[in-house]
Amino acid sequence: MVYLIYDGSFEGLISAVFDVYDQKLSQVKLCKKNQEIPDLFARSVEVDFSDQKFKRVSEKLIEYLGKSGFNSFWKATLSELPDVDDLILRLVKYTLQEKKNVLKNYGHLDVLKLQQILKSLNRERHRMNAFVRFELGKDQIFYATIEPDFDVLPLISNHFKNRYADQKWLIFDLKRNYGIYYDLNTVSTLEIAKDNAHNQPAVLEVEWDSAEMEYQKLWKNYFKSTNIKSRKNTKLHLQHVPKRYWRYLTEK
Incomplete structure (x- = not known):
């Protein structure tokens, strides 16, 4: 077994796929840097990202799958599932073997698995679009924190x-220690340094605008006044607004 170690990026993953074919590797697994290799006696090879490798593989896959199909591979990596790299490798092999778009063949177990992952990602994306709550800082930037199951920040940036x-905002993923910031023109990615001395996650320290608490109080009162106790349906409510999201909802 050969373990190909790549930098963790999607471009690095596709570069590793190129090396699988270039080196004619049959027994191979893909691993991110700093990921533990279970087989101590296996051979490991570090793969450097190559724009040329990425371009050659991506162009061939887009030829068969279209841009949307190829993009689904990138989306799948956002799930961060431990076996998603090898799933993508198997699907690439399947595509190149059939020389056509195979992503509608739901009878194939790997295609079905990919579609299930995409469905879960899409559900989480919709929930983040609905459940993100902003708070206004003294610097007139609106801040929000989230901890989604999957790395969906790249999927929700255009929505927000x-x-x-017409306003500056920052959405920060506490689980993955990075955020997206909009400056009225473009959306950029930013990271906050961790407290490495105490191995603590990053802390987003914000001084709130003086009117922020009043706005929150008004929103809570509105939420309370529109609630009809006699029509309360806790089971249905939890189905649409799972409890794990409540900590980020002002009305909760």
Whole structure:
């Protein structure tokens, strides 16, 4: 067994796929840097990202799958599932073997697995679009924190850029220690340094605008006044608003 070690990026993953074919490797697994290799006696090879490798593989896959199909491979990596790299490798092999778009063949177990992952990602994306709550800082930037199951920040940035185009905002993923910031023109990615001395996660320290608490109080009162106790359906409510999201909802 050969373990190909790549940098963790999607481009690095596709570069590793190129090396699988270039080196004619049959027994191979893909691993990110710093990921533990279970087989101590296996051979490991570090793969460097190559724009040329990425371009050759991506162009061939887009030829068969289209841009949307190829993009589904990138989306799948956002799930961060431990076996997603090898799933993508198997699907690439399947595509190149059949020389056509295989992603509608739901009878194939790997295709079905990919579609299930995409469905879960899409559900989480919709929930983040609905459940993100902003708070206004003294610097007149709106802040929100989230901890989604999957790395969905790249999937929700356009939604919030279009919806809140006239205000600056920052959405920070506490679980993955990075965020997306909109400056009224573009959305950029930013990270906050961890407290490495105490191995603590990053802390987003914000001084709130003086009117923020009043706005929150008004929103809670509105939420309470529109609630009809006689029509309370806790089971249905939990189905649409799972409890794990409540900590980020002002009304909760």
